[in-house]
Amino acid sequence: MSKHTPEPWSTSTDPTLIFSEYEGRNLVTARARGPDEEKPHNAQRIVACVNALAGVEDPADFLRKVCANVVDAQRGTDRYEDRCPFCWADHGETHIDECVVHECEAYLKGRDS
Ligand SMILES: [Zn+2]
Numbered sequence: 001m002s003k004h005t006p007e008p009w010s011t012s013t014d015p016t017l018i019f020s021e022y023e024g025r026n027l028v029t030a031r032a033r034g035p036d037e038e039k040p041h042n043a044q045r046i047v048a049c050v051n052a053l054a055g056v057e058d059p060a061d062f063l064r065k066v067c068a069n070v071v072d073a074q075r076g077t078d079r080y081e082d083r084c085p086f087c088w089a090d091h092g093e094t095h096i097d098e099c100v101v102h103e104c105e106a107y108l109k110g111r112d113s
Contacts, residue, residue, distance in 0.1 A: 007050055009046070011044060011047055064107075067105075070101060074101050
């Protein structure tokens with residue numbers, strides 16, 4: 001992974017700008033792009049993703065492995081025979097949006113498509 005500006009990153013009074021601290025000063029690291037109404041949300045998402053994976057060398061590889069392990073571990077439990085142990089969805093039901101298994105399955109599916 002290439003060298004990048006250290007975390008934490010943040011937004012500021014201009015919600016489309018992304019900042020990081022460098023030698024005691026806040027510097028603009030990036031500017032969010034997209035439709036005007038989406039720019040602040042794009043900036044918040046970039047900051048959240050970068051900060052959540054601070055210190056992880058290869059975020060995409062890390063997430064793929066974590067999600068694969070979560071799905072495998074959940075399927076390996078006795079409780080999975082009846083319901084998802086995280087959100088109690090029956091097999092064939094949709095996991096609640098906040099279910100970690102749902103998130104992991106969606107992440108893995110998105111990477112494969
Ligand atoms: Zn679930």
